[in-house]
Amino acid sequence: MKLIKSLTILSLTAVLISSCGEAKKEEVVEEAVTVEEPVEVVETPNIVGVASANADFSTLVAAVGAAELVETLSGEGPFTVFAPTNAAFEKLPAGTVETLLKPESKDKLTAVLTYHVVSGKFEAAQVIEAINANNGKFEVATVQGGKITLSLENGNVVLTDANGGKATVAVADVAASNGVIHAIDTVVMPK
Known part of the structure; x- marks a missing residue:
């Protein structure tokens, strides 16, 4: 029984750690995406x-x-x-x-x-x-x-x-x- 409890706690911990890691990866991806405004080039007329x-x-x-x-x-x-x-x-x-x-x-x-x-x-x-x-x-x-x-x-x-x-x-x-x-x-x- 102790073995089952230990395995259950270990699996829950692994799930929590892996889900936290995925959330961090998603945050990094979201922060890395930037949208640049188009730059308007104005040419001097003749x-x-x-x-x-x-x-x-x-x-x-x-x-x-x-x-x-x-x-x-x-x-x-x-x-x-x-x-x-x-x-x-x-x-x-x-x-x-x-x-x-x-x-x-x-x-x-x-x-x-x-x-x-x-x-x-x-x-x-x-x-x-x-x-x-x-x-x-x-x-x-x-x-x-x-x-x-x-x-x-x-x-x-x-x-x-x-x-x-x-x-x-x-x-x-x-x-x-x-x-x-x-x-x-x-x-x-x-x-």
């Missing part, structure tokens, strides 16, 4: 996308569309765009923008817009460094083929066009996936 998302560039975006330059400025680049704001376009003589947006003015509009574009990505620090390294003035070739002279006035980068007109960089280093945009306060004009 120059046209950045300009389109900013209400201050709506006139420029309309002009880029009328000149059929969307595909070009959406290309690989890199480009530096001295982008006139809506207020810059408003400084032009009355009717100028409307005339430039007409289909028969496409060549002139294209020339004006590409005069604001430089091949390569030049952030403000590089522009200022180039100006300082060249006795206060640095001339850049535009995609249009003309030249713009960059200088500093009161700590601001100033563009001087082929006709002597000036524009000041109001906002620098607006990042785009294919270059950089510097917002300017006046439209510069080629010869």
Whole structure:
């Protein structure tokens, strides 16, 4: 009888120990399972996308569309765009923008817009460094083929066009996936 009691106690102990071990295994498995949230990767839009998302560039975006330059400025680049704001376009003589947006003015509009574009990505620090390294003035070739002279006035980068007109960089280093945009306060004009 003692033997039966001993075997019964031993079997009960074995059952208890094995069931406790299984519970611990289940807990470990439950703790090891984690669910990760998906990470959203946000890509910086290209120059046209950045300009389109900013209400201050709506006139420029309309002009880029009328000149059929969307595909070009959406290309690989890199480009530096001295982008006139809506207020810059408003400084032009009355009717100028409307005339430039007409289909028969496409060549002139294209020339004006590409005069604001430089091949390569030049952030403000590089522009200022180039100006300082060249006795206060640095001339850049535009995609249009003309030249713009960059200088500093009161700590601001100033563009001087082929006709002597000036524009000041109001906002620098607006990042785009294919270059950089510097917002300017006046439209510069080629010869």
